[in-house]
Amino acid sequence: MSPDDVARASLHDGVDAAALESLMAEVVCQDHDARAASVVVSSFRWSMECVGGDEEDREGWRDDYDPDRLAPQLGPELVEPLSGVSRWGSGNRDIRGWGSRWLNFVPARGGYEVPVVLPHLIGTGNWFGYGDRMLTPADDAALLRRWQEQWGAELFLAQGAYLELVVDRPPLDPRAAAQAATELLGYCSDTVQDPRTAGDGMLRSTVWSLWWD
Template identity: 65%
Template sequence: MSMFLHQPHLAADDLFSALRVLFPQTQPMRSTTTAGVEVVGVLVASDRVRDVWDEWRGKHGETGWWPYVSRMSPEALTSGGLLWEGVDAAVLENMVAEVVCQDHDARAASIVVSSFLGSTDPAYLAEGELEEWLDDYDPDRLAPRLSPAIAEPLPGTSRWVPEDPNTWYGRSQWWLHFVPARGGYEVPVMLPGLIRTGNGTHYLPSADDAALLRRWHEQWGAELYFASGSYLELVIDRPPLDPRSAAQAATELMGYCEDTVEDPRAAGDGMVRSTTWTLWWD
């Protein structure tokens, strides 16, 4: 038995049978990646998918399967080269071992610093430009520019899973996938290439995705809700409400996905303090 791969408490056959009973009109589907990771999925009505996701993430401790919403079926996900090629069982074991053993806070910090240094070389900035650059990238300098602390989180609205089938991404049903993982932060490692873009603007290895997602999970209760290609959405149970924490989250999000968080001040006063973080890469 693997030392590092997560072993779910509920067998895949039992999960599949339970979903067949609960969703008799939309029979579940199962598929397996080249590395042997089984993905079980079921179609859920758009107006119910958030509630069903909430219910099953609440059961994660007893099932060992993490649910997330997707636009595609398990079979479509695991075939056609959508996931990274060349990841067999041995490679996956090493990837998961790296994630389990890594200092995720230190790795997350390194990712953010590397991103900032890669965006602009401070050595080529004039003195005034350097100060403006630091105002955006240093949480201690950003925090005084944010709004005062608020008592309650801002309401978060999903951008990628709308209930209205007439909207751009709207549809009457969504796939709810189940993946054997310790938490949502581990899903990008179990399904390497799940978060990716065609033009390479998201270039991080899965272990980096996992490091940031786990840090945000522990700091602010961030949970993986939706993932499909260049689109990612997190549900935030304890969003940062005070300026210093919001500044920290805003700079980390900008380091991870500058395509979305171009203005850390706007993000720190808005999305960061809400219950939904929506990210996308151009």
């Protein structure tokens, strides 16, 4: 976004600066681990409702969303992270006609606050997951903060339906990779359609590239 576009995206419609600061305080003080877990549970319940009475499919979804069941299906622990490749922010791929890009500085305690400070930066202010399930900026902030604390994931690029994180300490052992895979599946199933592939690949690398269809 250009600086002018960022300025237009910086406040919630009809919310003044004081109200926005109050929302920010709520986001900072929330139990981000619990909120992140609730996003995963919500996604799992939606998936179970969709598969109906097919028990084999239901067992498959349980494997996908339960780190303890998923971990034995992943590869062994890595000695060092895989070398991540930026998919959206490197300039190697033209995203819907993007040309020059702006580098914007956002006043925030961490990248996890950006979805709250700039609620219109990504889509219409909500990031979409499964079907009609919508995530709020507070949900985004909770997950981003959890990933920052757990694995050193820092917000690198956010625009429209695209998000990219640079990860300092990606999970290398199967259990941690499985935990990350279930959380990313709950957050962005358009990218993490197969948590086994993601758990052995992208999530053990230094760059996580996400997109919403």
